[in-house]
Amino acid sequence: MSLPDLASYRAYLAAHTEEWAVLDSLCLIPISRFYRDRRVFDVLFRDYLPAIARAATTATVECWSAGCASGEEAYTILIGWKLLVGAEEPAPPLHMLGTDADPTLIERARDACYPPSALKDLPSDWLAVAFQQSPEGCLLRAEFRQGADFLCQNLREALPSQSFDVILCRNFVFTYFDSDMQRTMVDRLTSRLSERGLLVIGATETLPEGCAGVVALDQRLGIYARDGAVDCR
Ligand SMILES: C[S@@+](CC[C@H](N)C(=O)[O-])C[C@H]1O[C@@H](n2cnc3c(N)ncnc32)[C@H](O)[C@@H]1O
Incomplete structure (x- = not known):
């Protein structure tokens, strides 16, 4: 045209x-990569995810990466859950749902094979344990893919039906959507947060003025809790 x-x-x-x-x-x-915004993942793995593991009353901890691209952030959480959170204390298995509007990215997430550039921020010992070389690139080992599901879904049109202990919605809604749509999205995302759930937005993003339903736990890192939840650190 x-x-x-x-x-x-x-x-x-x-x-x-x-x-x-x-x-x-x-x-x-x-654009995405593993362990993107290192400080956010450091703090999630040190403070918030162990607390969620300790407080879990369900058979699995449910996590959602909304706008997951090729699965980089979703798998970062799964790898850290196995290597860090679960290694230090008994933790229920983590189920990770990744959704994205782009079907090609969802296929890539399911393939779980990445170029080295996508892995440059991942701690090197994690890289050595979790990945193997393949002719196509760095392939995530099967044990670290366990618990991951990926779904092509446009967040403007649909939401997963279940509720989540952690929702990551980073580097798209609160960067690219206008403020009315951002407010709508906060309402929709919090409608899927469990009672003690965490909402994590991008480290360079802020929530729009006047949105209710969540309170900041660490605004600088974009970590929020459902309003009224017990502080889960
Ligand atoms: C910049 S990437 C961020 C990936 C990851 N969350 C991160 O922070 O590294 C934004 C992703 O959001 C997805 N996206 C954009 N609009 C969307 C929508 N309406 N519904 C679902 N996914 C969407 C894009 O396809 C892209 O993969």
Whole structure:
């Protein structure tokens, strides 16, 4: 398609509603990596996830990575849960659901094979234990994929039906959506948080003014708890 200017494209969009899906897909930004924003994961693994493991009353701890790209953040939590949280105290298994609007990324997440650049922030001992070399790249070993499920789902249109002890929603909603949509998303995300659940947003993101339902535990790192929950550190 060749159109002379933005106004023409706006007119085209108005006349061809199917074009919105094309535009939407062009706006998905797939950048991610393991252990992205090191300090956030350090604090989650040191303080918050062990507390969730200790307080768990269910057979599994439920975690959701919303906008999971190729699974980098989802698997970071699973690896750390196995190597750190579960190694220090008895912890129930963690079930991780990763959702993303891009079906190609979801396929990659299921394949769990990554270029070295995606792993550069992962602690080197974790890298050695959790990955093996394959002709296609660094392949996550099967034992670290256990408990992971990936689903193609557009967060504007649908939500998982269950509730979660931890929801990671980093580096998309609170960067790319307008503030009304961000407020709507806070309501929708908190509707899926368990009583003591944590919401983790991007370290460079902030929640929009006047949104209720969560309180900051560590605003600098983007870590929030459901409002009214007992402090779970
Ligand atoms: C910049 S990546 C962030 C990945 C990861 N959360 C992180 O922080 O490293 C943003 C991801 O959000 C996904 N995304 C964008 N809009 C979405 C939507 N409406 N529903 C679900 N996923 C979406 C993109 O496909 C992309 O994989």
